[in-house]
Amino acid sequence: MVPVKNPSISVDCVVFGFDGTSLKVLLVKRGYRERQPDGQTVLREDVKLPGSPIYQDEDVSSSAYRILEEMTNLKQVYLKQLQVFSDPDRIGDDDLGWLNETYGFETRRIISIAYYSRVKLSPKIISHTAMRRAEWHDVQSVKRLALDHKAILMTALKTLSTQLANEPIAFELLPRKFTIRQLQNLYEAILGIEIDNRNFRKKILGSGYLEPLQEREKGVAHKPAQYYQFNRHAYERETRLKSKLNFINWHD
Amino acid sequence: MVPVKNPSISVDCVVFGFDGTSLKVLLVKRGYRERQPDGQTVLREDVKLPGSPIYQDEDVSSSAYRILEEMTNLKQVYLKQLQVFSDPDRIGDDDLGWLNETYGFETRRIISIAYYSRVKLSPKIISHTAMRRAEWHDVQSVKRLALDHKAILMTALKTLSTQLANEPIAFELLPRKFTIRQLQNLYEAILGIEIDNRNFRKKILGSGYLEPLQEREKGVAHKPAQYYQFNRHAYERETRLKSKLNFINWHD
Incomplete structure (x- = not known):
């Protein structure tokens, strides 16, 4: 039996990596339908943070680990709660349509509990995540993300830079x-x-x-x-x- | 029109104060019906953290400030997100019954986004919160709280003691x-x-x-x-x- 998803609560994961030169973030592809002026729809693809609604009978943290592994093949990383994103208007009408269609909801809003993580990037990890079509993007070159994920990424990056000045987190990202x-x-x-x-x-x-x-x-x-x-x-x-x-x- | 409450998401606030001698936490009373062995119910009262389900059209942080003021008269305090409490079984059947009856829900689970705060206790603040029947209890003497609020309080206390050793938070609690x-x-x-x-x-x-x-x-x-x-x-x-x-x- 497929577990029921909670239409009000989702998790999203910001996983940072460093390849020796630039800071990377782990992203996944999203397919969606874009409405055209003539009323037709066209299939499009963009990128988003790994994330999804939680199951009804699931703890939020367990959900974050499960979803990250399902979407990116990544496990054995430490996910830390970043912040709850809960602006009732955080998701626009089009994306709300996508959400309801994808998950069979009829929700007007969903909050996201964002997690973040720092991993030591290696060729092994990169090929591992690539099996699920998950990709490591240069943070500095990320222009747009689906939903409000750019805002979530920026919040995580701000947290990362504050920590960098006060805690030895650099060494969690370096080999x-x-x-x-x-x-x-x-x-x-x-x-x-x-x-x-x-x-x-x-x-x-x-x-x-x-x-x-x-x-x-x-x-x-x-x-x-x-x-x-x-x-x-x-x-x-x-x-x-x-x-x-x-x-x-x-x-x- | 009364705003609709979200049956899946609530906030709870742990507000610490210090009176010069002991550490206090701000609590409110809760009335509930206790089932007796003979099937009758008896009205009881216990204490809980200030908290409630959020409104459907409300940001979680705004909700925390609104609920804290409504339940305790306290405003102009800084509330910081502590942690999400989301064990699907965090609320027992009796308390779930109380929740559904109180708010007109039919929910099987609700997550709580916990906030915490440190305030300088003064006779003025104490009389202010007393107007809403909210009371400052000695943290060390809190035996039992409604729902899973004892666990939330203990998590907040642990956070407070970690911070105390590393940040100058003592001076936010002292005059x-x-x-x-x-x-x-x-x-x-x-x-x-x-x-x-x-x-x-x-x-x-x-x-x-x-x-x-x-x-x-x-x-x-x-x-x-x-x-x-x-x-x-x-x-x-x-x-x-x-x-x-x-x-x-x-x-x-």
């Missing part, structure tokens, strides 16, 4: 070993700014959070750059545990 | 001027632990975040304690702006 150039590319991609190379290098190496490895890039045209890894222990010791507002983990 | 004793009481109430007086005093004064005022307690039996205020500028300078992961606001 275990990375070059300073890759780290800088990531900062520039998320913040949408250019950063001075020498200043960046000086600051990030001075932080004490990076550990040099006895290994350099291979098979590159330019001078091979050194690899580094994130020293989480050094970070934790310096920040969270040392917070002057923290009276639980005192380190005298 | 503008406060004693070290009051600050320590607040930490102890939120964390549910006892903290050594001398250590606390030494650590918090050593942080540089507190500014002594030329003023002491009045009309107290014990030796009047000195008042302090939070120096947000010193805090910002030392933490956020100086994050070693922050490449936007560089301060060389």
